Amino acid sequence: MAAPHADQPSAAAGSARPASGAPLLELTGFSKSFGPFTALDAVSLTLRAGEIHALLGENGAGKSTLIKTMTGVVQRDAGVMRLEGVPVMPRSAGEATAAGLATVYQEVNLAPNLTVAQNLFLGRQPTFLGIVREREMRRRARAVLADFDLDIDVSAPLESYSVAIRHIVAIARAVDQSARVLILDEPTASLDAHEVEVLFAVMRKLAARGIGIIFVTHFLDQVYAICDRITVLRNGRLAGTGTIAEMPRMTLVRTMLGRELAEATAERHERADLSAAPELVRLEGFGKAGYVAPFDLTLRRGAVVGLAGLLGSGRTETARLVFGAERADSGSATLDGRPVALTGPREALTLGFGYCPEERKTEGIVADLTVRENIVLALQARRGVLKPLSRAEQDEIAKRFIRLLDIRPPDPERPIGLLSGGNQQKALLARWLATQPRLLILDEPTRGIDVGAHAEIIALIRTLCAEGMALLVVSSELEEIVTYADEVIVLRDRAHVASLTGAAITVPAILAAIAEDGEATANAA
Amino acid sequence: MTPASSSVSRLVPVAATTVVFLLGFLICALTFPNFASLRVVMNLLTDNAFLGIVAVGMTFVIISGGIDLSVGSVIGFSTIFLALAIERWGIPPFAAFALLLVICALFGAAMGAAIEFFALPPFIVTLAGMFLARGTAFLLSTDSIPITADLYGHLSDHAIRLSGGARLTVPAMAMLAVVAAGMVLLHLTRFGANVYALGGSRQSAGLMGISVGRTTVLIYTLSSVLAGLSGIVFSLYTSSGYSLSGVGVELDAIAAVVIGGTLLSGGYGFVFGTFVGVLIQGLIQTYINFDGTLSSWWAKIATGLLLFGFIGFQQFTLHMARRPRRRATTGSAAANAAGAAS
Numbered sequence A: 001m002a003a004p005h006a007d008q009p010s011a012a013a014g015s016a017r018p019a020s021g022a023p024l025l026e027l028t029g030f031s032k033s034f035g036p037f038t039a040l041d042a043v044s045l046t047l048r049a050g051e052i053h054a055l056l057g058e059n060g061a062g063k064s065t066l067i068k069t070m071t072g073v074v075q076r077d078a079g080v081m082r083l084e085g086v087p088v089m090p091r092s093a094g095e096a097t098a099a100g101l102a103t104v105y106q107e108v109n110l111a112p113n114l115t116v117a118q119n120l121f122l123g124r125q126p127t128f129l130g131i132v133r134e135r136e137m138r139r140r141a142r143a144v145l146a147d148f149d150l151d152i153d154v155s156a157p158l159e160s161y162s163v164a165i166r167h168i169v170a171i172a173r174a175v176d177q178s179a180r181v182l183i184l185d186e187p188t189a190s191l192d193a194h195e196v197e198v199l200f201a202v203m204r205k206l207a208a209r210g211i212g213i214i215f216v217t218h219f220l221d222q223v224y225a226i227c228d229r230i231t232v233l234r235n236g237r238l239a240g241t242g243t244i245a246e247m248p249r250m251t252l253v254r255t256m257l258g259r260e261l262a263e264a265t266a267e268r269h270e271r272a273d274l275s276a277a278p279e280l281v282r283l284e285g286f287g288k289a290g291y292v293a294p295f296d297l298t299l300r301r302g303a304v305v306g307l308a309g310l311l312g313s314g315r316t317e318t319a320r321l322v323f324g325a326e327r328a329d330s331g332s333a334t335l336d337g338r339p340v341a342l343t344g345p346r347e348a349l350t351l352g353f354g355y356c357p358e359e360r361k362t363e364g365i366v367a368d369l370t371v372r373e374n375i376v377l378a379l380q381a382r383r384g385v386l387k388p389l390s391r392a393e394q395d396e397i398a399k400r401f402i403r404l405l406d407i408r409p410p411d412p413e414r415p416i417g418l419l420s421g422g423n424q425q426k427a428l429l430a431r432w433l434a435t436q437p438r439l440l441i442l443d444e445p446t447r448g449i450d451v452g453a454h455a456e457i458i459a460l461i462r463t464l465c466a467e468g469m470a471l472l473v474v475s476s477e478l479e480e481i482v483t484y485a486d487e488v489i490v491l492r493d494r495a496h497v498a499s500l501t502g503a504a505i506t507v508p509a510i511l512a513a514i515a516e517d518g519e520a521t522a523n524a525a
Numbered sequence B: 001m002t003p004a005s006s007s008v009s010r011l012v013p014v015a016a017t018t019v020v021f022l023l024g025f026l027i028c029a030l031t032f033p034n035f036a037s038l039r040v041v042m043n044l045l046t047d048n049a050f051l052g053i054v055a056v057g058m059t060f061v062i063i064s065g066g067i068d069l070s071v072g073s074v075i076g077f078s079t080i081f082l083a084l085a086i087e088r089w090g091i092p093p094f095a096a097f098a099l100l101l102v103i104c105a106l107f108g109a110a111m112g113a114a115i116e117f118f119a120l121p122p123f124i125v126t127l128a129g130m131f132l133a134r135g136t137a138f139l140l141s142t143d144s145i146p147i148t149a150d151l152y153g154h155l156s157d158h159a160i161r162l163s164g165g166a167r168l169t170v171p172a173m174a175m176l177a178v179v180a181a182g183m184v185l186l187h188l189t190r191f192g193a194n195v196y197a198l199g200g201s202r203q204s205a206g207l208m209g210i211s212v213g214r215t216t217v218l219i220y221t222l223s224s225v226l227a228g229l230s231g232i233v234f235s236l237y238t239s240s241g242y243s244l245s246g247v248g249v250e251l252d253a254i255a256a257v258v259i260g261g262t263l264l265s266g267g268y269g270f271v272f273g274t275f276v277g278v279l280i281q282g283l284i285q286t287y288i289n290f291d292g293t294l295s296s297w298w299a300k301i302a303t304g305l306l307l308f309g310f311i312g313f314q315q316f317t318l319h320m321a322r323r324p325r326r327r328a329t330t331g332s333a334a335a336n337a338a339g340a341a342s
Helices: A063-070 A093-099 A116-121 A134-146 A163-176 A193-208 A220-226 A249-257 A315-323 A345-351 A360-364 A371-383 A391-405 A421-433 A451-466 A478-484 A507-515 B003-009 B012-031 B038-047 B049-063 B071-088 B093-117 B122-140 B150-157 B170-188 B190-200 B202-207 B212-238 B249-259 B271-291 B298-341
Strands: A023-034 A037-048 A052-056 A078-083 A101-104 A181-185 A212-216 A229-234 A237-243 A279-288 A292-300 A304-309 A330-335 A338-340 A353-356 A439-443 A470-474 A487-492 A495-501 B159-161 B167-169
Touching: A023 A063, A037 A052, A037 A063, A037 A078, A037 A212, A037 A229, A052 A063, A052 A193, A052 A220, A063 A181, A063 A212, A093 A101, A101 A163, A116 A134, A116 A163, A116 B190, A134 A163, A163 A181, A163 A193, A193 A212, A193 A220, A212 A220, A220 A249, A229 A249, A237 A249, A279 A315, A292 A315, A292 A470, A292 A495, A304 A315, A304 A478, A304 A507, A315 A353, A315 A439, A315 A470, A315 A487, A345 A353, A345 A371, A353 A421, A371 A391, A371 A421, A391 A421, A421 A439, A421 A451, A451 A470, A451 A478, A478 A507, A487 A507, A495 A507, B012 B271, B012 B298, B038 B049, B038 B167, B038 B170, B038 B271, B049 B071, B049 B170, B049 B190, B049 B212, B049 B249, B049 B271, B071 B093, B071 B122, B071 B212, B071 B249, B093 B122, B093 B150, B093 B212, B150 B212, B167 B170, B170 B190, B170 B212, B170 B271, B190 B202, B190 B212, B202 B212, B249 B271, B249 B298, B271 B298
Parallel strands: A037 A237, A052 A212, A052 A229, A101 A181, A181 A212, A304 A470, A304 A487, A353 A439, A439 A470
Antiparallel strands: A023 A037, A023 A078, A229 A237, A279 A292, A279 A330, A330 A338, A487 A495, B159 B167
């Protein structure tokens, strides 16, 4: 993976890819305002053929707006875009695709109810006298996917396949429509390590064919693993651009944040041994058939238990069982030594549990309600309809948490759907903190949010334990878990397979536990 | 669950509807000795022709994630318009048919355009369309006007005679043709795939470069044109025009579509299921006619119960279809874990 990184700043020669000096896509002076808010301010970007170009920035830096203005989903106020020297100005996603500029979004924009073949060829199916030639379409679909080393039943509905496969189908569709520029908007956010490798292989293959790829991601490791060059946006402006050799990790982070980030993210804080701390919740033989195999789990006051494992290994499932969102069919639970029944979220709430789910958009926030309403939601639910919070109380709570968690913009009356991902996540945290829970369950608290908010949320997790709260955190970022967990439970194939405590908590140890037989994993840390 | 079996599972609701129809027919045949004849079947087609035609249009609308409440009123408008055009204004019947279908097409296109360009919910737009069409029908005339044109006598006499005194009438032929054409259009053309795509996700369909606006307008145009055609068939069937005809037919059509296994939230369904759904409703009515002692309102009650039953069944099959999918995810995760370990 080191070879392509030797590019010279001036010309992208020496790379294995056919990256020529002439730019494939050139943006200059892209600007866009929404009312008084400037989302993009004279941003420029140059993409060469065969190049994988990372587009980075914190939440709200303008990445999404840049992509939308490029592809015509949103009309730009000013700016010129040249594709191979020819000015193009698409006014819709369809026109952008026709011009050779295709986007694959994080939430794959395909029709899940249609077959894979229909998704690949929707709108351009081979027809004879107006009738779609189903057999021919399937044959072509198989041929297209074979190019991506994907051998699946193309006549099955897309929804029967994993997110990774849907991504590849979306990319295949774009490439097959003679895309010369491919924009991947956080494609890896919901993929596990293996799926990411598969996707990267596809990206390298496309780059080798001379397609220019703009890759938006929040995973810095991935940037250095696959990209040739980086463009960083901050507050709607171009903050920096260069090859990855010119932008080592620290420079990149500084460029993204505009300030120094405490280099704490990979260092473990030495902490007191908490194995003697008072028990809050003890689960024995807890599990559900076909969901998670029975496990034992002890949550102590002031301690963080991390759940690590691959996507789909049973991490989220464990969290849902503990909260009662999914009902266990075996085992027993005690709270402060007294037996309790975890039968549902309502009971969990009364017991003083809080749960921030992984799927912010579908399970967490109520997008049309304001930040204030979202924050007081759980507290109100806990108090019951008969004891409504007065408006003054609501305002007080909302203001306090907006200040405490630095939610931006600090406007409690703004619909939460308009906030960036990181700020939505903070508001969700605030919702549970407002109930003053004794146990807080966080599922991927840092997923899809930027580096700055990342660090803030990690710092917040530490503060919460210091205050005596018990935490159960699911995370796929091992470096992150290592920094704050007092105990790490490793899951594999829907079962708890290992428990690490104290000094044993290291990234290699977790990886070894995930891989069990101690062989070196594909993902060398 | 393999992906192949999940494509089979989409056929479950339609298969269930068909089984219910066959069972119902069996019960009727066992109860009434004369029931199991070609003649009864042909009458079933003739009597429900207008409903079948409208329901095909409704299938497109519902699969695309919409609803069309205006079709019953459009039928009423169509019959009174035809009666006046042919009897009072002296327009030749075929010219009147053509004119009517053009009016209906424009009406449907206008509703589709309103839904798309003002981003209005189809429920409200077509509700307005329902009042508009019914109101206009009353404005034309409040009387029931018999249609005496030669063509009408001709067309209602014209039928393919089958054994046992059974007759495949013009309305029945029209319905079968519409059902067949609807199946081709929905299942075999690009337009049909776009209809499903819209029902799956409007936003995605737009981002895939499908012209969402054009497709929406076409869907509602199709529905209104079929409602107009249904009005023509209805006027043939009754040889008259009356502004109150077709009241509540939109609801019967929606019921037929849902009983036929189409998901009311869009994205899934088949024209054939709708056809069987129409036949089931016709079968209930026929049973009551044969019995002779039951109030005809029992038909509504039976339809209501069936609707409940089918919606419950749909939820059940959806639930069953989703459960194994979760297990399938685990399987692939296990495979991935194995891949990462090696």
